[in-house]
Each structure stands twice: as structure tokens, then as C-alpha cells.
Amino acid sequence: MKDGDPQGLSPAGQDAADRAAWDEGFKTGLPTLFGIAAWGLVVGIAMVKSGLSVPQSIGMTLLVFAGSAQLASLPLIAAQAPIWVIFATALVVNLRFVIFSALLGPHFAHLPWKQRMLLGYVSGDLTVAMFLQRYPSAEPAPGKLAYLKALVIPNWFAWQIGSVIGIFLGSAVPSEWGLGFAGTLAILCVMVPLIINNAALCGVVVAGAVAVLAYGLPYKLGLLLAVVVGMVTAMFIEETFTKRKARHG
Structure with a gap:
């Protein structure tokens, strides 16, 4: 059974279901990718303007992959706060992902833990919401995992591309332009709709x-x-x- 869907389908039937689910998921998530890239761009600029070096900023965007936690951590890093304060702040800001994991868990409990860890890393707010809208029930369904991958993988690449561009743009733009405030504006833009x-x-x-x-x-x-x-x-x-x-x- 390919892609981890316990449906008992033939290999050809599973492949067809996965392709159809991938296409559907990609089309569903496509309109959000520009906004995700723009959000990553702003966070990338904010990281550099907050005092992080280019390698540090790239490492943070690859390892953390959480815009709100990154922005919340930046003033603490700049103030040389203790590491436990920085981690505690990021943890509190990202507590919502515990809820997301609990919602996704029943859908993919049959997968190996390494695969579930990877899916948890690449999942984001919008991708989880769109997946649960498409599959509100945890009942097995053909192509379910392919649908989630079609949401989270392009979303991850859009964020990383936007963020890396923002990091190099922020390092090239003079500080007098005041782009350090971009992170605050980005937080407001995300917060208001919530x-x-x-x-x-x-x-x-x-x-x-x-x-x-x-x-x-x-x-x-x-x-x-x-x-x-x-x-x-x-x-x-x-x-x-x-x-x-x-x-x-």
C-alpha cells in the first residue's frame, strides 16, 4: 500500500488515488503560496535587522520554521535574554501546534514515528486547516497522505524561498530604511484576521x-x-x- 493509506487497494489503484489527491491538494494550497512567501520574506528581513548574521538567520528559518515564534524570539535574542526565556517564549507562542498535532494524529497514527515527526515539522497553520476541512473525519481514505503532502511541501518551499530572499535583501538594505519594523507589521497583519x-x-x-x-x-x-x-x-x-x-x- 503506497503512501501509507490502509485501504487495501491494488498498487495501480493506490497510485491513481495518490496522484488525484496530490493534484487536488496542490490546487487547494496554490493560492496561499504567494502570501506564505511574502510572510517569509518579511520574517527574513526582520531576522537580519534584529542583529542575526546571514548564516544564523538561514539556520533559524530552516530549523524553526515558525514565523510567529521566530519574531517573538528576535527581541529576546537582541536583548541577550537567557536561553530558557527564549525557548519558553517560542514554546508558548507555538502551543497551538500541540492542538494541530492532536487533530492530525488520528489520521496518520498508522505511519512510522519518523514519518509523523517529519510531517509535524513541515505542517503549518493554513495547511492543517485546509487538510481538516477536506478530511474532517479520521476514517481511512485513499490518497489522504498524498493530499497532506501536496499542501505542506509546497508551503515549506514557499516559506523558505521567501525567507532566504528576505535574509539576503535585509543584509543588503541599509539600516536607515527602518525595515526592522517590518516584523512588527507582519505580526499585526497575521493577528488581526485571527x-x-x-x-x-x-x-x-x-x-x-x-x-x-x-x-x-x-x-x-x-x-x-x-x-x-x-x-x-x-x-x-x-x-x-x-x-x-x-x-x-
């Missing part, structure tokens, strides 16, 4: 207030505190709204 309900809005407002009030904390710990308090606030309000709706039918 404010989809009152709970998320309250979390953002609280996180912003905490970040301002805790600005004086050493090692930029105010940023980590703001992220944690904002997340807890949003979760509490969401839970409160859910219980209220349940009581009122």
Missing part, C-alpha cells in the same frame, strides 16, 4: 495591556507574561460563553 470572536479580542486586549505594564521586566519577560495571560484570558472567556450558551439553550 480576532474572530469576543474571547480572542479580549485576549488580545489583555495581552497588549500586560505587555505595556510589564515592559520594564528584565530579559523581555513582559512579552512572555503577556502571551500567557492573554491566552488564559481568552480561554476563560470562551469557556464562560460556552457554559452560558449551554444554560440558555
Whole structure:
């Protein structure tokens, strides 16, 4: 059974299913690739303008592959914060991927752990969302793995190409151009569409207030505190709204 789909199909049938699923997945993800590359471009510029060298920036984009975590780590790296603070901040910012992994896990539990680790590395927010929209159920389906690969592999290449271009562009552009602020603008562009309900809005407002009030904390710990308090606030309000709706039918 090719591509890990436990369907009992013949090799020819599995190949046909994989090709069809790949084509469908690629067409689904194609419109997002330009935006992913642009986002990577901005992050690449921000890394260089934050003081990282070109090799360091390339290493970070290849190893981390998480724009929000990269941008959240940059001011901490520039402030020479302890390594545990940098890792803790990146971990908190990327906690959503734990949820993504839990959602994808039932679909690919039959695969070897090395393959699942690789899929986890190349998966991103949009690719997971598009995959789950296409396959909401964890029931086996022909070509399911090929569909996911068609989403995540082009997405990875689009990000890396955009990021590497941004790294070399950032190293060539004079600091007087002020492109270091590009990372902040990119975070705002990503954050605004995610404010989809009152709970998320309250979390953002609280996180912003905490970040301002805790600005004086050493090692930029105010940023980590703001992220944690904002997340807890949003979760509490969401839970409160859910219980209220349940009581009122």
C-alpha cells in the first residue's frame, strides 16, 4: 500500500488515488503560496535587522520554521535574554501546534514515528486547516497522505524561498530604511484576521495591556507574561460563553 493509506487497494489503484489527491491538494494550497512567501520574506528581513548574521538567520528559518515564534524570539535574542526565556517564549507562542498535532494524529497514527515527526515539522497553520476541512473525519481514505503532502511541501518551499530572499535583501538594505519594523507589521497583519470572536479580542486586549505594564521586566519577560495571560484570558472567556450558551439553550 503506497503512501501509507490502509485501504487495501491494488498498487495501480493506490497510485491513481495518490496522484488525484496530490493534484487536488496542490490546487487547494496554490493560492496561499504567494502570501506564505511574502510572510517569509518579511520574517527574513526582520531576522537580519534584529542583529542575526546571514548564516544564523538561514539556520533559524530552516530549523524553526515558525514565523510567529521566530519574531517573538528576535527581541529576546537582541536583548541577550537567557536561553530558557527564549525557548519558553517560542514554546508558548507555538502551543497551538500541540492542538494541530492532536487533530492530525488520528489520521496518520498508522505511519512510522519518523514519518509523523517529519510531517509535524513541515505542517503549518493554513495547511492543517485546509487538510481538516477536506478530511474532517479520521476514517481511512485513499490518497489522504498524498493530499497532506501536496499542501505542506509546497508551503515549506514557499516559506523558505521567501525567507532566504528576505535574509539576503535585509543584509543588503541599509539600516536607515527602518525595515526592522517590518516584523512588527507582519505580526499585526497575521493577528488581526485571527480576532474572530469576543474571547480572542479580549485576549488580545489583555495581552497588549500586560505587555505595556510589564515592559520594564528584565530579559523581555513582559512579552512572555503577556502571551500567557492573554491566552488564559481568552480561554476563560470562551469557556464562560460556552457554559452560558449551554444554560440558555
